[in-house]
Amino acid sequence: MNSTLDIQRHDLAGGHVATVRLNRPERRNAFDADVITELTAAFQALAAEDGLRAVVLGAHGKAFCAGADLNWMRAMADYSWDENRADGARLADLLWTLAACPVPLIGQVQGDCYGGGVGLAATCDIVVAAHEAVFSLSEVKLGLIPATISPYVIRAIGERNARRYFTTAERFDAVTAQRLGLVHEVCTAEELPGKVEALLQAIAANGPQAVRASKRLIHDIAGAVIEPALSERTAKIIADVRASDEGREGMRAFLDKRAPAWQTPQ
Structure with missing residues (x-):
C-alpha cells in the first residue's frame, strides 16, 4: 500500500521540525480508514521524538482535506451500529492525538477544507490559510452531524458560531474563518510557505x-x-x-x- 502521507523533517535551532502532508491529491486528500490509521501512527511517533520543536500539517494538491472519502462513505452506509461506533472511535483517537501533540502544531491550509478537514484544522494550535481556501461543516447535507470533530471545532469557533455553521452547512472563505477564530492568518497561496516558516522561526527563538x-x-x-x-x-x-x-x-x-x-x- 502506498503511503497516504508525505513526512519530511528539517533542522531548526538545535532541534527539528516535521512537516506532515496528506498525500492523496487525486482524492482531494479526503480521508478513509487507511489515512486515519497512518496519521494517528505518525503523530504518535512524532510525540516521542527528542528535539522536535514543531509540526506542520498540510497537504499536497489543490485541496487541504475534502472530508470523508466517497468510497469509504459507501462502505459506511452498510455498517452496523457497532461498526460505526468503532469507526467513530478511530477518528476520535486521531483528533485527540493531533490535539495532544506536545509541540506547536501549525495547520497550512491551501484549498478546500470540508467536514472532517475542518476538524483537522481545529486541532492545530495555529492555522494559516490561503485566500483561496474554502471551509464547510457539510455533514448535515448528508443527513449526518459533525459529532466527532465537535469538541475541537466548537472550542475554535465558539458555541454561537457553531449553531449557525453546524446547521446550515454554508461554505465560508478564509477571511470568515479568521473572524470565527478557526484561522489565525490569511495570505496568498504564494505567501503561505513563508508565513509558516516565519512562525517556525518565532517558535525556535523560544525555550x-x-x-x-x-x-x-x-x-x-x-x-x-x-x-x-x-x-x-x-x-x-x-x-x-x-x-x-x-x-x-x-x-x-x-x-x-x-x-x-x-x-x-x-
Missing part, C-alpha cells in the same frame, strides 16, 4: 521546554474555575519552571544581555 510547558498549561487551565486552588496551582507551576535549567538559563541570558543557549549554534 524548547517552555514552549512544550505552555501547551500543557493551556490544556490544563483553559476553562478552569478561577479560585484559590487554581492560583496555588499556577504559582507552583511557575516555581517549577523558574527553577528548571532552561528557566535559569533564560533569565541569566536576559540579565547578561546575551542570547540564551538554545539560540546559540552547537
Whole structure:
C-alpha cells in the first residue's frame, strides 16, 4: 500500500521540525480508514521524538482535506451500529492525538477544507490559510452531524458560531474563518510557505521546554474555575519552571544581555 502521507523533517535551532502532508491529491486528500490509521501512527511517533520543536500539517494538491472519502462513505452506509461506533472511535483517537501533540502544531491550509478537514484544522494550535481556501461543516447535507470533530471545532469557533455553521452547512472563505477564530492568518497561496516558516522561526527563538510547558498549561487551565486552588496551582507551576535549567538559563541570558543557549549554534 502506498503511503497516504508525505513526512519530511528539517533542522531548526538545535532541534527539528516535521512537516506532515496528506498525500492523496487525486482524492482531494479526503480521508478513509487507511489515512486515519497512518496519521494517528505518525503523530504518535512524532510525540516521542527528542528535539522536535514543531509540526506542520498540510497537504499536497489543490485541496487541504475534502472530508470523508466517497468510497469509504459507501462502505459506511452498510455498517452496523457497532461498526460505526468503532469507526467513530478511530477518528476520535486521531483528533485527540493531533490535539495532544506536545509541540506547536501549525495547520497550512491551501484549498478546500470540508467536514472532517475542518476538524483537522481545529486541532492545530495555529492555522494559516490561503485566500483561496474554502471551509464547510457539510455533514448535515448528508443527513449526518459533525459529532466527532465537535469538541475541537466548537472550542475554535465558539458555541454561537457553531449553531449557525453546524446547521446550515454554508461554505465560508478564509477571511470568515479568521473572524470565527478557526484561522489565525490569511495570505496568498504564494505567501503561505513563508508565513509558516516565519512562525517556525518565532517558535525556535523560544525555550524548547517552555514552549512544550505552555501547551500543557493551556490544556490544563483553559476553562478552569478561577479560585484559590487554581492560583496555588499556577504559582507552583511557575516555581517549577523558574527553577528548571532552561528557566535559569533564560533569565541569566536576559540579565547578561546575551542570547540564551538554545539560540546559540552547537
